[in-house]
Amino acid sequence: FVVSSSPPSSCARMSSSRTFITTNTLIETVDTSAQYTPEQLKQALQNLLDDSDNPAADGAHLYVAPDEILSKLQEITATVCLDYNNYQQLPTSPSLQHLEEAAKVFAQTHGPLLSLQQVIQQQAPTMALAAEFKRASPSKGRMAPENTSAAEQGMRYAHAGANILSVLTEPRWFQGSLQDLTDIRLATNDIQNIGKDNRQRPAILRKDFVINEYMIAQAAAAGGDTVLLIVAVLPLHLLQRLMHYARDTFQMEPLVEVHTTDELKVALQAGARVIGVNNRNLHTFQMDLQTSERMAAFLQKEGIVYQHGSPYNQQVCLCALSGMSNAMDVHRYRQVGIGMCLIGESLMRASDPVAAIQNLCLHPEDWEAQTNVSSGSIAAYTAGTQIVKVCGITNSHDALKACQSGANLIGIIFAEKSPRKVTSMEQAKEIVQTVRQFGERSSRLEFPATTATFSNPLLHLTQQARILAQTATPQRPAVVGVFQNQSSEYIRSVCEQAGLDVIQLHGSEGMAAANRDLYNGVPVLRVVDIPSSSETHDNSDSPIQTLLQSLTNDPMAILLDTAVPGQQGGTGKTFDWQLALELQNQGLPVLVAGGLTPDNVADCVASTRPFGVDVSSGVEASKGIKDHVAVEQFLQQSRQAARDANRGF
Numbered sequence: 001f002v003v004s005s006s007p008p009s010s011c012a013r014m015s016s017s018r019t020f021i022t023t024n025t026l027i028e029t030v031d032t033s034a035q036y037t038p039e040q041l042k043q044a045l046q047n048l049l050d051d052s053d054n055p056a057a058d059g060a061h062l063y064v065a066p067d068e069i070l071s072k073l074q075e076i077t078a079t080v081c082l083d084y085n086n087y088q089q090l091p092t093s094p095s096l097q098h099l100e101e102a103a104k105v106f107a108q109t110h111g112p113l114l115s116l117q118q119v120i121q122q123q124a125p126t127m128a129l130a131a132e133f134k135r136a137s138p139s140k141g142r143m144a145p146e147n148t149s150a151a152e153q154g155m156r157y158a159h160a161g162a163n164i165l166s167v168l169t170e171p172r173w174f175q176g177s178l179q180d181l182t183d184i185r186l187a188t189n190d191i192q193n194i195g196k197d198n199r200q201r202p203a204i205l206r207k208d209f210v211i212n213e214y215m216i217a218q219a220a221a222a223g224g225d226t227v228l229l230i231v232a233v234l235p236l237h238l239l240q241r242l243m244h245y246a247r248d249t250f251q252m253e254p255l256v257e258v259h260t261t262d263e264l265k266v267a268l269q270a271g272a273r274v275i276g277v278n279n280r281n282l283h284t285f286q287m288d289l290q291t292s293e294r295m296a297a298f299l300q301k302e303g304i305v306y307q308h309g310s311p312y313n314q315q316v317c318l319c320a321l322s323g324m325s326n327a328m329d330v331h332r333y334r335q336v337g338i339g340m341c342l343i344g345e346s347l348m349r350a351s352d353p354v355a356a357i358q359n360l361c362l363h364p365e366d367w368e369a370q371t372n373v374s375s376g377s378i379a380a381y382t383a384g385t386q387i388v389k390v391c392g393i394t395n396s397h398d399a400l401k402a403c404q405s406g407a408n409l410i411g412i413i414f415a416e417k418s419p420r421k422v423t424s425m426e427q428a429k430e431i432v433q434t435v436r437q438f439g440e441r442s443s444r445l446e447f448p449a450t451t452a453t454f455s456n457p458l459l460h461l462t463q464q465a466r467i468l469a470q471t472a473t474p475q476r477p478a479v480v481g482v483f484q485n486q487s488s489e490y491i492r493s494v495c496e497q498a499g500l501d502v503i504q505l506h507g508s509e510g511m512a513a514a515n516r517d518l519y520n521g522v523p524v525l526r527v528v529d530i531p532s533s534s535e536t537h538d539n540s541d542s543p544i545q546t547l548l549q550s551l552t553n554d555p556m557a558i559l560l561d562t563a564v565p566g567q568q569g570g571t572g573k574t575f576d577w578q579l580a581l582e583l584q585n586q587g588l589p590v591l592v593a594g595g596l597t598p599d600n601v602a603d604c605v606a607s608t609r610p611f612g613v614d615v616s617s618g619v620e621a622s623k624g625i626k627d628h629v630a631v632e633q634f635l636q637q638s639r640q641a642a643r644d645a646n647r648g649f
């Protein structure tokens with residue numbers, strides 16, 4: 001598809017008999033340079049409660065920090081309140097009535113608002129997707145280059161299958177604007193009957209900290225179909241008032257966000273029809289993917305019909321709003337009746353958002369097809385170089401850079417004689433902590449152990465490869481501990497103490513040692529030694545047959561590395577990649593290691609199309625210390641080569 005080259009100009013004129021207003025005037029945003037004292041911020045929050053008849057009851061669900069320090073969510077909300085107080089007092093700011101009229105004109109010119117509830121329900125049995133345009137966030141910082149075009153990204157999302165486009169418009173912490181929202185709406189406005197499901201234009205959500213009618217009217221005037229209302233910062237009376245205003249004035253159905261069952265009760269009491277569960281606690285930024293399931297269980301217990309595609313009169317649409325990045329996440333929520341997933345960061349960071357959306361398997365049949373692996377489906381797991389491992393990480397700074405560059409696996413070496421061996425358990429724990437924080441998780445990643453394909457090791461390893469790629473994503477990387485001829489007791493104890501997600505066995509431990517049962521369920525990458533390129537001459541000695549014959553169900557994946565006599569890994573030497581290609585052709589997905597660098601990884605990917613690549617010494621500034629530019633280049637080169645290889649596939 002062609003992305004519209006000329007996104008709507010910010011000075012597109014809208015007129016009515018009584019008003020003549022430019023989009024520019026409307027979307028001029030608040031002045032974000034003002035600084036407020038903690039007292040002013042607290043007073044602003046108090047003011048939200050003040051016009052309630054019963055402040056204690058209306059605000060009972062609102063968060064009170066034990067030490068009276070405002071949470072980030074409260075700080076942002078209070079700042080928005082004060083910024084809007086200032087802005088609305090400016091003589092140049094449009095009045096509420098002005099905005100309401102401009103919204104009418106927008107609808108007359110560009111078509112009526114879409115109902116969020118209908119958009120979600122119409123997708124069943126497919127999970128509706130809200131793809132988010134987010135330039136930055138308070139927890140992750142900037143996630144899109146400065147000049148990213150909102151219109152182009154919105155078009156990409158829409159064509160790839162998004163039904164809703166969620167646009168962060170908050171300027172201070174998220175670097176958003178109403179301009180982005182208008183650009184996205186106008187760029188996608190004429191979409192009709194796209195995709196095999198004949199999708200219409202996506203609904204546009206203003207994702208912000210909406211605290212008054214004015215912000216809702218702004219959203220409608222700028223081209224938004226709906227707004228987010230966050231229960232955690234709105235007293236009940238205000239939530240009700242804003243919801244009615246949105247419905248009565250614009251026929252807009254808001255998305256009401258909750259995080260706890262108390263908040264869910266408030267949303268229901270207020271009459272919310274579309275409820276989004278934020279898996280992230282916005283006061284603490286703690287992520288828990290089970291939050292959505294807990295809310296679904298509550299609705300079920302209360303006998304509220306919320307299930308997506310229910311043949312009964314569906315009272316509420318339930319949506320999952322954060323932390324998801326892959327088809328497994330989508331599937332787990334589909335199973336409890338959730339109808340919409342909102343995905344932000346992982347799409348913003350995806351080098352290929354179209355592929356990323358396709359990989360979500362929003363339609364149940366796509367999920368079935370993907371999980372039902374056959375030996376013929378190996379290509380699906382190899383083409384694309386799903387896994388990039390950056391190994392030999394010895395400090396958390398390097399770990400963070402590798403995560404930010406998009407690695408799936410972060411390797412810490414525990415092998416005795418390695419110059420890259422991590423210096424202490426404390427250091428290892430810090431690295432694990434950094435990687436977990438980056439992926440917003442507080443516990444070890446779970447890699448389900450499948451048994452259905454146990455009779456066929458090739459099929460089994462293909463199935464496990466899929467699980468590895470779906471679980472250890474660049475958004476939620478895994479930590480791999482590299483061991484070499486060390487006892488299983490030792491490995492178990494290091495795994496426990498450091499909190500490793502995966503084990504790599506890099507010695508002569510044998511295939512049976514790669515059984516996760518030996519390590520309390522932590523899965524294993526089994527390294528297979530391949531002679532270096534300079535030593536591989538005789539095809540009859542090819543290690544392929546030996547490997548295929550020795551293959552068992554024990555490992556989660558096979559990693560090929562160059563064997564150099566007298567050395568023990570991290571050799572910096574390549575082997576003949578043809579062997580990797582042959583193994584893949586026989587149905588075995590492999591990770592390729594050994595002597596890879598930013599300069600040769602594209603060649604390796606193009607010629608081998610491996611399931612994954614692994615680098616240690618090739619991206620170092622000195623032994624054990626990473627060169628961040630080289631790490632970034634390695635990731636870019638391998639992902640780009642994978643995309644190129646896929647194109648010709």
Ligand SMILES: O=C(O)c1ccccc1N[C@@H]1O[C@H](COP(=O)(O)O)[C@@H](O)[C@H]1O
Nearest residue numbers: 391415418569570571572594595616617
């Ligand atoms: O890197 C090491 O020092 C090391 C020591 C002992 C076992 C494995 C080691 N590294 C592994 O070697 C490969 C590739 O390394 P390189 O890119 O050739 O330097 C990789 O799997 C590392 O995990």
